[in-house]
Amino acid sequence: MTGPVHTEDTLAHARAVADAVLYEGYVLYPYRASAAKNRLRWQFGVLSAPALTGEGETCALRSQCLLEPRTAATVDVELRFLRVRRRTVERLGADGTAVEVPELELPDRILVPWDEGEEERIRIHLPAHVPPADGEDLDVAFDLPAATSREPVTDAAGRTVGRLVRRTARVTGSLLPALEELPGPYRVLRLTVTVRNTTPVPAARSDRSAALAHAMIGTHLLLSAPGGHFLSMTDPPEWARAHVAECHNDHTWPVLAGTDREDDVVLSAPIILEDHPALAEESPGPLYDATEIDEILSLRTAALTEREKREARGTDPRAAEVIDLVDSMPPAVRDRLHGTIRALHDVTAQAAPAPDRGLELPGGTGHPWWDPQQDPQAAEADATVVVDGVLIGAGSIVVLAPGARRTDAQDAFLRGRRATVEAVVTDLDGETHLAVVLADDPGTDLRRAQGRFLYFRPDEVRPLTEEGP
Numbered sequence: 001m002t003g004p005v006h007t008e009d010t011l012a013h014a015r016a017v018a019d020a021v022l023y024e025g026y027v028l029y030p031y032r033a034s035a036a037k038n039r040l041r042w043q044f045g046v047l048s049a050p051a052l053t054g055e056g057e058t059c060a061l062r063s064q065c066l067l068e069p070r071t072a073a074t075v076d077v078e079l080r081f082l083r084v085r086r087r088t089v090e091r092l093g094a095d096g097t098a099v100e101v102p103e104l105e106l107p108d109r110i111l112v113p114w115d116e117g118e119e120e121r122i123r124i125h126l127p128a129h130v131p132p133a134d135g136e137d138l139d140v141a142f143d144l145p146a147a148t149s150r151e152p153v154t155d156a157a158g159r160t161v162g163r164l165v166r167r168t169a170r171v172t173g174s175l176l177p178a179l180e181e182l183p184g185p186y187r188v189l190r191l192t193v194t195v196r197n198t199t200p201v202p203a204a205r206s207d208r209s210a211a212l213a214h215a216m217i218g219t220h221l222l223l224s225a226p227g228g229h230f231l232s233m234t235d236p237p238e239w240a241r242a243h244v245a246e247c248h249n250d251h252t253w254p255v256l257a258g259t260d261r262e263d264d265v266v267l268s269a270p271i272i273l274e275d276h277p278a279l280a281e282e283s284p285g286p287l288y289d290a291t292e293i294d295e296i297l298s299l300r301t302a303a304l305t306e307r308e309k310r311e312a313r314g315t316d317p318r319a320a321e322v323i324d325l326v327d328s329m330p331p332a333v334r335d336r337l338h339g340t341i342r343a344l345h346d347v348t349a350q351a352a353p354a355p356d357r358g359l360e361l362p363g364g365t366g367h368p369w370w371d372p373q374q375d376p377q378a379a380e381a382d383a384t385v386v387v388d389g390v391l392i393g394a395g396s397i398v399v400l401a402p403g404a405r406r407t408d409a410q411d412a413f414l415r416g417r418r419a420t421v422e423a424v425v426t427d428l429d430g431e432t433h434l435a436v437v438l439a440d441d442p443g444t445d446l447r448r449a450q451g452r453f454l455y456f457r458p459d460e461v462r463p464l465t466e467e468g469p
Contacts, residue, residue, distance in 0.1 A: 007224050007225075007226040007264050007265060009258075010224070010257060010258035010259075010262045010264060010265040011222065011224055011257075011265055013257065013258050013259065013262075013278070014222055014257035014258060014265050014267050015222065016279055017257065017267060017273075017277045017278065017279060018080060018220055018222060018267055018269065019286070020279060020286065021044070021045075021218065021220055021267075021269045021270070021271055021273075022080060022081075022082060022119070022218040022220065023082075023117070023218070023286060023288050023318070024043075024044055024218070024271065024288070025041060025042075025043055025044065025288065026041070026082075026117060026288040026316075026318065027041075027288050027315065027316050027318060027319045027322075028041075028288070029287075029297055029300060029301065030300075030301070030304055030308060030312065031301070031312035031315060031316075031319040031322055031323065032308060032311045032312050032315055032319075033112045033113070033114050033311070033315045033316075034112070034311065038315075041115070042082075042084075042212055042215070042217045042218075044217075044218055044270045044271055045061075045081070045216075045217060045218045045219040045220055045251070045252070045269070045270030045271075046212070046215050046216070046217050046218075046219070047059055047060065047061060047081075047173075047195065047196070047197040047215060047216040047219050048197060048211055048212075048214070048215045049197055049198075049199035049200075049201040049211065049214040049215065050197065050198065050199075050201075051201050051202060052201055052210075052211035052214065052215075058250075058251055059196060059197045059198075060194065060195065060196040060197070060250070060251075061194070061195050061219060061250055061251040061252045061270075062192065062193070062194045062195075062248065062249065062250040062251075062252070063192070063193045063194075063195075063221055063223075063249055063252045063254055063268040064190060064191065064192045064193075064247040064248055064249055064254075065190075065191055065223070065230060065231070065233060065247065065254040065266055065268070066182075066188050066189070066190055066191070066230065066231040066233075066236070066240060066243055066244065066247070067128075067179075067188065067189045067190075067191050067225055067228055067229070067230050067231070068186065068187065068188050068189075068228060068229040068230075068231065069128045069129070069187065069189055069225065069227075069228050070227055070228050070229055071227035071228070072128040072225040072226060072227040072228030072264075073127070073128055073226075073227065074125050074126065074127060074128055074225070074226070075125070075126050075127075075128050075177070075179070075191065075223065075224070075225045075228070076123065076124075076125050076223070076224045076225070076226075077123070077124050077125075077126070077175065077177050077193055077221060077222075077223055078121060078122070078123050078221065078222040078223075078224075079121065079122040079123075079175055079195060079219070079220075079221055080119065080120070080121050080218075080219075080220055080221075080222065081119075081120055081216040081217055081218055081219040081220070082117035082118065082119060082120070082216075082217040082218045083117070083118045083119075083120050083144065083168060083171055083216070083217070084115050084116075084117065084118075084168070084169070084212050084213050084215065084217065085115070085116040085117070085118045085166050085167070085168045086113075086115055086116075086166065086167050086168070086169075086213060087113060087114050087115070087116055087164055087165065087166050088100055088113050088164070088165045088167075089101055089102070089103065089104045089111050089112060089113055089162065089164060089165075090104075090162050090163050090164075090165060091104055091161065091162045092160060092161055092162050092163070098162070098163060101162075103314075104153060104161070104162045104314075106153070106155060106156075106161075106310075106314070107155070107156050108310065108313065109310050109311075109313040109314035109320070110307075110310050110311040110313075110314040111153065111162070111164065111314040112311065112314060112315060114315055114316055115212070116166070116316060117217065117218075118168060120144060120171075120216075122140070122142050122173075122175055124138075124140050124175060124177065126138055126177055126179070128179075128189075128225060128228060129179070130179050130180060130181050130189065138176065138177050138178065139174055139175075139176045140174065140175045140176070141172070141173070141174045141175075141198070142172065142173055142174070142175070143170070143172045144168075144170065144171045144172070145170055146167075146168060146169050146170040147167075147168045148165070148166070148167050148168075149165075149166045150163050150164070150165050150166075151163060151164040151166070169213040169214050170199060170214070171197070171199050171214055171215075171216060172197075172198045172199050172200070173195065173196055173197050173198055173199070173216060174194075174195070174196045174198055175193070175194075175195055176193070176194040176195075176196075177191065177192070177193045177194075178191075178192045178193075178194075179191055179192075180192070182243050184239065184240075184243070185239065186239065186240075188231070188240065188243065190243070190247065191223065193221055193223070193268070195216075195219060195221070197214075197215065197216050199214040201214050218270070219252075219270065220252065220267065220268060220269040220270060221252070221254075221266075221267075221268040222257075222265065222266070222267060222268075223254070223265070223266040223267075223268065224264060224265045224266075225264055226264060227264070228264055229263050229264065230256060230263050230264065230265070230266045231244070231263075232255075232256055232263075232275050233247065233249075233253070233254055233255065234255070234274070234275060235275065249268075251270060252268045252269060252270055253268065253269060253270075253271075253272050253273070254266045254267070254268040255267055255268075255269075255273045255274060255275045255276075255277065256275040256276055257276065257277070258276065259276060259278075260276050262276075280294070282294070282336045282337050283337075284298075284325060284329060284333050284337075285321070285322070285325045286318070286322075287322055288318060288319075288322070294337045295334070295337035295338050298326050298329060298334060298337065299334075301322065301323065301326040302326050302327070302329075304323075309323050309327075383423075383424055384424055385424050385432055385434070385458050387458050387459075387461060387462070387463055388462065388463055390463035390465070392421060392424070392434065392458070392461070392463060393421065393424055394421055394422060394423055394424070395420065395421065396420070396421040396463070396464075397418060397419070397420060397421075397439070397463075397464040398418070398419055398420075398421060398434070398436065398461040398462060398463055398464055399416065399417070399418055399419075399461065399462045399463075399464055400414045400415060400416065400417050400418075400419055400436075400456060400460065400461055401415060401416070401460060401461060401462050402414065402415055402456065402460045403459070403460060411456075411460075414438070414454070417438055417439070417440075418438070418439040418440070418464065419436035419437060419438050419439060419454070419461070420436060420437055420439060420444075421434050421435070421436050422435045422436060422437060422448065422453055423435040423453075425455075431457070432457070432458060433455045433456065433457060434455065434456050434457075434458060434461060435453035435454070435455055436453060436454050436455075436456060436461075437453060437454070438454070
């Protein structure tokens with residue numbers, strides 16, 4: 001029982017990550033259908049009908065990875081994707097006639113036409129061994145028929161004032177797994193899974209919106225082998241590197257899912273991930289916005305007007321959940337979204353405290369970072385530097401004159417601006433720099449308090465003399 005139970009826990013972890021992939025960009029801030037960026041959606045893992053594949057899109061994907069079967073008896077394949085469910089809004093007239101309208105305003109929400117995503121799952125199980133040449137065909141075909149549903153809409157008094165009409169187009173496809181035993185000192189199988197959209201749609205000129213009705217969206221695979229051992233495709237053992245190099249993945253990339261020590265589940269996703277991906281512990285819930293930054297999105301969502309929030313609630317149930325999540329978020333939860341530096345925690349997890357020197361990381365242990373105030377060599381560094389025959393030090397007024405060498409766009413915008421020198425510093429390579437603040441910067445006091453200065457080399461400034469500009 002240890003293997004299967006362990007795999008189910010790993011699958012639960014992997015599905016949580018897969019949900020983030022599946023709904024990546026599902027509805028973007030400000031979570032309203034009227035927002036321009038919500039009119040072009042479904043960017044990841046789109047498998048179109050063969051006759052409707054546009055530029056940059058395809059009707060198939062293929063995933064390949066390596067498996068040491070060990071005690072595994074079966075390999076389980078789970079295909080997951082979204083299917084477009086097109087929603088229109090109708091208003092009921094006094095005579096009971098339904099008329100399609102661009103919006104239906106209610107006290108708590110504003111209903112508008114929208115493309116919802118209906119989650120689909122296809123599961124198959126295959127034996128964890130290579131079938132004989134004359135074995136049964138493992139190709140699995142599926143057919144999801146077209147459907148139409150109607151949902152009545154009632155007002156605050158319970159009267160039916162309209163209805164939502166949802167239409168889903170037919171989608172057909174195939175799922176073909178294959179196992180191949182590879183030569184070598186260790187028994188290893190190459191698992192290939194090919195997914196195709198086979199929807200029979202006539203080849204006709206059509207926009208992408210119409211083609212998406214027959215598409216598989218956010219398509220990805222969960223592969224599990226209880227008792228088996230998948231190999232990492234990014235960091236395989238030395239003996240398996242040649243086999244990994246021969247694997248070919250189209251429109252998807254397989255990574256080990258679960259925690260760092262679990263390798264019996266693989267997530268093959270249309271977004272490149274690292275092995276053992278995980279959701280941020282601080283994230284209070286899904287925000288769906290592509291490359292989301294929870295703190296920024298939460299603060300901006302909280303600033304929406306009441307009408308904008310009503311339209312978001314009427315756009316999609318998941319958008320409504322985001323609005324409710326932000327509105328009910330306690331300050332302590334919002335504070336947790338700010339300032340987590342996970343990479344430094346990993347580096348300093350085993351570091352011994354350094355009481356005599358080094359900086360203390362917030363919430364962490366001491367780490368021997370270079371501290372110029374406690375470095376004996378730094379104390380010997382000059383506090384002034386000569387520029388154009390003028391002694392420059394803290395308090396000197398200079399004119400910024402960055403040259404072409406090592407100058408970025410920001411430096412170019414500062415050319416000719418006056419600045420006050422706060423310190424002359426020397427880095428670990430022995431290079432001298434001037435730490436400055438702009439003379440007309442309204443945030444100068446804050447920069448000084450935080451030590452956030454601009455740094456220029458001595459040859460990138462000019463002393464400001466009485467005859468100067």
